[in-house]
Amino acid sequence: MTERQEATPGTLLVIGSGLKEYREYLVGPMSRRARAAGLELLLVNNLRPTWQREYFDEIVVADVFDTATMNATVREIAARRNIVGLLCWDEPLVLDAGLLAAELGVPGLSERGVRGVRDKDRTRTVLTAAGLRQPGFALTTDLAEARAAAARIGYPVVLKPRAMGASIGVVFAADEGELDAAFDTALSASRVDPGPYRASVIVEEYAGGPEISVDGAVHRGEYLPLFLARKYSSDEPYFEEVGHIVDAADPLLADPALLAVLADAHRALGVEDGITHTELRLTPRGPLIIEVNGRLGGDLIPLLGRIATGIEPGEVLFDVAVGRRPRTAPSRAAVAGIRFGCPEQDCRLEELTLPKPGDAPGLLHAAPMAPTGTVLRLPPGGYLARHSFVVCEADSLAACEQRLAAAAELVEARVSEVGPADPRAPFAMPAGLLDVDR
Numbered sequence: 001m002t003e004r005q006e007a008t009p010g011t012l013l014v015i016g017s018g019l020k021e022y023r024e025y026l027v028g029p030m031s032r033r034a035r036a037a038g039l040e041l042l043l044v045n046n047l048r049p050t051w052q053r054e055y056f057d058e059i060v061v062a063d064v065f066d067t068a069t070m071n072a073t074v075r076e077i078a079a080r081r082n083i084v085g086l087l088c089w090d091e092p093l094v095l096d097a098g099l100l101a102a103e104l105g106v107p108g109l110s111e112r113g114v115r116g117v118r119d120k121d122r123t124r125t126v127l128t129a130a131g132l133r134q135p136g137f138a139l140t141t142d143l144a145e146a147r148a149a150a151a152r153i154g155y156p157v158v159l160k161p162r163a164m165g166a167s168i169g170v171v172f173a174a175d176e177g178e179l180d181a182a183f184d185t186a187l188s189a190s191r192v193d194p195g196p197y198r199a200s201v202i203v204e205e206y207a208g209g210p211e212i213s214v215d216g217a218v219h220r221g222e223y224l225p226l227f228l229a230r231k232y233s234s235d236e237p238y239f240e241e242v243g244h245i246v247d248a249a250d251p252l253l254a255d256p257a258l259l260a261v262l263a264d265a266h267r268a269l270g271v272e273d274g275i276t277h278t279e280l281r282l283t284p285r286g287p288l289i290i291e292v293n294g295r296l297g298g299d300l301i302p303l304l305g306r307i308a309t310g311i312e313p314g315e316v317l318f319d320v321a322v323g324r325r326p327r328t329a330p331s332r333a334a335v336a337g338i339r340f341g342c343p344e345q346d347c348r349l350e351e352l353t354l355p356k357p358g359d360a361p362g363l364l365h366a367a368p369m370a371p372t373g374t375v376l377r378l379p380p381g382g383y384l385a386r387h388s389f390v391v392c393e394a395d396s397l398a399a400c401e402q403r404l405a406a407a408a409e410l411v412e413a414r415v416s417e418v419g420p421a422d423p424r425a426p427f428a429m430p431a432g433l434l435d436v437d438r
Contacts, residue, residue, distance in 0.1 A: 010039045010084035012321060013077065015097045016064055017043055018090060020051045021367055025303050026089070026296070029314030031055040037322070039084065044073055067096050074100050085321035089275075089295040094118055095196075098274075098294060107323040109218075109294050112270035117294040119197055120162050123269065124204070130268035132261065133288060135205035146183045149203040150176070156206040159183055161190035163197035168383045172206065172237035182237065185380040207290070209283040212252065213244070214262060215297050215305060216278065217316050218271050219325045223263040226316065226328055227305035228253050229297065230397075231279075232339075238379040243404065245337035246304040247397050248330050258287045265289055273320050275313075277301075300338055300391065307336035307364070307393055335397055339404040340369070341388035346377045347415035349387050355410035362392040362403040366411070381421030387413050 012034050017023060034041050040057040043049070049059045062073040070093070077083070085106050088097035098114025101107070109117065116122050121139040128134045138149035139162065150157045150173065159182045160170040169189025171182040186201040211231040217224045228250050232243040252258055262278060269292060277297040279290040296302045302313035310331030319326035350373075354366040369386045370376065376385035390407040394400035 009082070011042050011077075011081040012039050012085045012087065012318070013074065013081075013083050014041065014043045014056070015045075015070070015074070015086065015088040015100075016090040016093050017045050017052050022298070022300060023089070024051060025306070026314040026317060027052070027055050029312050030087075030318045033315050033318040037318075039322075040081075042077065042081065044070070044077070064093055064096075070096050071100065074104075078104055085318075085323070087317060087321045089317075091293065091295060091298075094294045107273035107321060109274045110270050110272040113272055113274075114294055116269035117271065117276065117292045118163055120160065120202055120291055121197075121200075123289075123292055124202070126268055127265055127289060130264065132265055132268065133285065135207050135288070137202055137204035139200055140183075140203055141200050143180060143183050146201060146203050147176075147179060150179050153203065153205050158204050158206050159186040160202050160204070161186055161197075162200040162202055163190075167233070167239045167241055168192075170239050171380075172239070178237070188380070189383075207281045207283050207288050209281040209288075211279065211281055211290075213277055213279045213297055213301065214258075215275065215302060215313070216262065216266075217275050217320050217326050217328060218266055218273055219320060219323075221267065221272055222325075223266045224326065224328045225253060225259065225262065226275075226311055226313070227301075227309050229301050229304065234342075240342070240379065240383070241299060241340075242342060243337060243339040244299055244301050244304060245335060245397060245400055245404075246301065246308040247335045247400075248309040248333045255287075261287050261289065265292060273323065275317060275320060299340075300389070304336040304338060304391070307391075308332065308334045334393055334395060335400040336364075336391065336393050337400045337404050338389055338391050339408045340386040341390075341408060341411045341413060342386055343376050343378070343413070343415060346375070346381065346385075346418050346421065348418050349374045349376060349413060350416050351412075351414040352387055353412040354388060355390070355407060359410055360390075360392070360403065360407040362394050362400070363390060363407045364393055365391040366407065375418055376415075377418075377421055387411075 042058045043056040063069045086101040095118040098109045102111045136153040140146040169186045173179045173182040215226045229244040234240040277293040316326040392403040
C-alpha cells in the first residue's frame with residue numbers, strides 16, 4: 001500500500017447493487033454504518049446508477065459479469081484507494097468477488113471457502129469427506145453419465161445445474177422414464193451460467209422432508225445464525241419457490257443438531273468471514289444440507305428476518321466485511337412472510353392490481369415483479385414466473401400463513417394466452433432474476 005493510500009479514508013467496495021426493490025433495504029443501513037465509521041462506499045456495477053447515487057461516494061460502471069473486466073476494474077480502484085472491505089450478494093459474482101477479497105487481503109469467505117460454496121459438486125465432496133451426511137451424488141456432463149449415475153444412486157433422484165440458484169433447472173426424476181427429459185432441463189439451465197461451472201449437471205439422491213433456509217454470519221470462522229425461513233415450494237418435479245416465512249421464535253434456531261450441522265459444514269468448507277444462506281431438508285434421519293451459498297438469501301428473506309427479529313442485515317453485512325463480530329441478538333419476536341403471485345400456465349401479463357397496506361390484516365408491502373407485457377413461462381420453458389409479491393406480519397406462524405393467503409387473494413392479474421415455448425430456445429429469464437433468490 002502506498003503512503004498516499006494510507007492517508008486516504010478507508011473504502012468499502014461493493015460489487016453489484018441489484019435492483020432497488022430487492023436490495024435498497026440492505027444498502028441504506030450499510031451506508032449509514034460506513035459513514036459513521038468514517039469509511040467511503042464505492043460501487044462497481046454493470047448498470048448506470050439511479051437510486052444508488054444517494055448511498056455511494058463513487059460509482060464505477062463496468063461489466064462485472066466478465067471476470068477479466070471485473071478483476072482489472074477492482075485492481076485499478078485498489079491502486080488508488082485504501083480498500084478495507086469488499087461486499088457482494090449477487091450469486092454469479094460471488095466467486096470472482098471472493099477471490100478478489102483474498103487477493104486484496106480483506107475479510108472474506110477465503111479462496112477455499114468461496115470455491116466450496118459456489119460449486120455444488122465441491123460442496124458435496126467436501127462435506128462428505130468431513131463426515132457430514134450427504135445424499136449420494138455424481139457430477140455429469142452427458143446423458144450417458146447421468147443414466148449411469150442414477151442407476152448407481154437409485155431412484156428417485158434430483159438433477160440440478162452445478163452452480164445456479166433459485167431452484168432454476170432443479171428437476172425430480174422418479175424413474176428411468178423421467179431421467180432423460182430431466183437431464184435435458186438441468187443441462188439447458190446450466191448453460192446459462194457464465195462462470196466456470198457451466199454445462200454440467202449433478203445427479204443426486206432425493207432427500208424428502210420440509211425445506212428450510214438459514215442465513216448466518218461467519219466471523220473468523222465462527223458461525224452465527226441470524227434467522228431461519230420455512231420454504232414453500234411448488235409440487236414436483238420443479239421445486240419452484242412460492243413463499244417463505246421467518247419466525248423469530250422458531251424452535252429450530254435452538255436445535256443443537258441443526259446448529260452443529262451448520263457450524264461443522266462452514267468449518268469444513270473453510271468459510272472465514274461473510275454471510276451465507278444455507279438450504280436444508282429436515283429428513284427423518286436429521287437435517288441434511290442441500291447447499292451453502294456465499295451471500296445473503298434472496299426472495300427478500302433478509303427483509304423478513306429484519307421484520308421478524310429486528311436484526312438489521314445491512315449492518316451485519318458491514319460488520320463482517322470490515323472484520324468486526326456482528327451483533328446477532330434479536331430485538332423483536334414476530335413472524336413475517338412473503339407470498340409470490342404466479343400464473344397457473346404460460347401467459348402474457350396485461351394488467352396488475354395490487355393491494356395496499358391496510359387493505360388486508362398484517363399486509364406490509366405489495367409490489368410487482370414483472371412489467372405489463374412480460375411473457376411469464378413455467379418450467380421447463382421458463383423460471384421464476386412471478387408477477388407480484390405480498391409481505392405480511394403476524395404474531396404466530398398460523399396467523400401469518402392466513403394473512404398471506406388473504407393478501408394474495410387481493411392481487412388481480414389480468415393475463416392473455418401465449419403460444420408454446422420454442423423447445424430449441426434457451427429458457428426464459430425474467431428481468432430482475434439476479435435480485436431474487438440468487
